[in-house]
Amino acid sequence: MKRSPPLLVAATLAIISLTSIPAAATEITVSGEFNILENRAGNSLGLGPGIRYNFGAQTVFPNGANGTTGIATQNGKEVSLFNQGLSIALDRLGAVINPNAPQYIGLDLTGSWNMTFTNETDSAIASTPTLDGASPMPFVSSVTISGSGPEPTFSWTVPDTAAPDGVTIQIRDTTDLRGPGAVANIIYSNTVSGSTSSFTVPTNIGLQTGHLYSLEIVLLDTRNNQANGFFPNLLSVSRSFFDFSLLPEGSPPNVVLPTLILGDTPYYSFNTSVINDQIVFIDPLVAIGYDYQIGAGDPNFASVLLPTGIGDNLFDLWLWDQATSQFIDTLIDLTGGTPYTFNSPVDRFRILGIETSAGLDPNNTTAFITGLTFNGDGQFTGTMTPLTTQVPEPSAFALLGLGLAGLSFSRRRRA
Numbered sequence: 001m002k003r004s005p006p007l008l009v010a011a012t013l014a015i016i017s018l019t020s021i022p023a024a025a026t027e028i029t030v031s032g033e034f035n036i037l038e039n040r041a042g043n044s045l046g047l048g049p050g051i052r053y054n055f056g057a058q059t060v061f062p063n064g065a066n067g068t069t070g071i072a073t074q075n076g077k078e079v080s081l082f083n084q085g086l087s088i089a090l091d092r093l094g095a096v097i098n099p100n101a102p103q104y105i106g107l108d109l110t111g112s113w114n115m116t117f118t119n120e121t122d123s124a125i126a127s128t129p130t131l132d133g134a135s136p137m138p139f140v141s142s143v144t145i146s147g148s149g150p151e152p153t154f155s156w157t158v159p160d161t162a163a164p165d166g167v168t169i170q171i172r173d174t175t176d177l178r179g180p181g182a183v184a185n186i187i188y189s190n191t192v193s194g195s196t197s198s199f200t201v202p203t204n205i206g207l208q209t210g211h212l213y214s215l216e217i218v219l220l221d222t223r224n225n226q227a228n229g230f231f232p233n234l235l236s237v238s239r240s241f242f243d244f245s246l247l248p249e250g251s252p253p254n255v256v257l258p259t260l261i262l263g264d265t266p267y268y269s270f271n272t273s274v275i276n277d278q279i280v281f282i283d284p285l286v287a288i289g290y291d292y293q294i295g296a297g298d299p300n301f302a303s304v305l306l307p308t309g310i311g312d313n314l315f316d317l318w319l320w321d322q323a324t325s326q327f328i329d330t331l332i333d334l335t336g337g338t339p340y341t342f343n344s345p346v347d348r349f350r351i352l353g354i355e356t357s358a359g360l361d362p363n364n365t366t367a368f369i370t371g372l373t374f375n376g377d378g379q380f381t382g383t384m385t386p387l388t389t390q391v392p393e394p395s396a397f398a399l400l401g402l403g404l405a406g407l408s409f410s411r412r413r414r415a
Contacts, residue, residue, distance in 0.1 A: 028068060028117050028124035032058025034094070034231040035113065035128040039136040042269060043241035044260040045172065045184045045214060048098060051136060055113050055128045056081050056094020058231045062119055063091040072113040072128075077104065081115065084179035088186050092231070093117070110134070129223070129232075137219045137238035138162045141379075142272040144254040147200075148247045150207045155198040155254070156217055157273070162238075164194035166227030168218040171205065174243065175212065184214060191229030194220070207246055215242045215257070245367070252281040255369055258384060267385040274299060274374045281371050287386035289316075289352035290368060291327075295381030298374075300345035305371030308336040311355035318350035345375040352387070 038052040055072060062068050064083025070093045072079045081093045099109055110131040117124045140156040147153050158164065168191045176185040188205050201207060221236040222228055242257040258268035274280055276299070294300060306315055313336040318327040327350045334340050334351070342349075354368075374380065 037134040037236040039238040042261040068119040134236040164219040165222040166220040168229040170216040172214040289387040291385040293348035299376035303341040316353040
């Protein structure tokens, strides 16, 4: 019988022994635990408005894309942690809850969350800080955009009731949706001093003409009172959102940006200071018209200046009739670029007659730049609602969802 050489037998046994040892699981490392009180403004991004608790860990390795899952518990409540997939936070695992949701009412969830992360046979535990001392931050107001081209400048006003430690400016691409919540991806983020009230987009961001973006302005109350927007350092923030597209050449300066609120009836919501008889340009560029209305306690509209270069440059003016509680056609044609002063100040009006061939996107807050004056000083907190279907006259109108924006409707033209 032929025998194997002793050295060959020993080497074979060594190889068998090594391959029989189970592979070690990848160790999970966790850092940057955070717990933030958020005050969210209305938005078109699908982010729920109001008070939210945002908690988790900034860096979990391996991350969620590589199989790590997480669970957070507090006061008998268990919440799954997830990875939003944002390009600026690929290793973050966290959750956002509405403390006023039915399942959380009556529970104090401002304490520390105990988190357990799991990846196959490996696990790790960590705890967040508490929300002790946190109170809601107010929103910015009077947000404007100026300058054509890919480097616009944004300006805003911080309320007197706030003294933020810092301001984070973020730009989101509304067409690049990430994670299980389909959240618009953040393509730019930078934190600056709390006294900052303007920002110019850097050249290297590469914003594109005709593309819809969202500006997010975040006021920060930080744990170390420094202008540091790193999640673990945040105690309380307010988040305001303003959709925009790049302005064309020749646009008015300092156009006020609204917040676009989606729902059964999408509309633009404003919050900006106004001065008696001083023109304010509001900016929601397919809509066939718009309804304008002041907010409670606002000064009334004194005049309107409609944009030029849209369709045939002629528009139909409708005014509200208190007796019938509906808009009535005034039979007055307004010309783009020519101011029109109301016979007496009004609290609402409607503009129709925009040809669908003009291609005005009702989801674009920079599509129909309108100049307004008011009959007094104060705050304009009103709305501008895009109309995406022909309005019956003179009965109540129907507002369709944004998905109908591409449908064609004929414009009624007067004899």
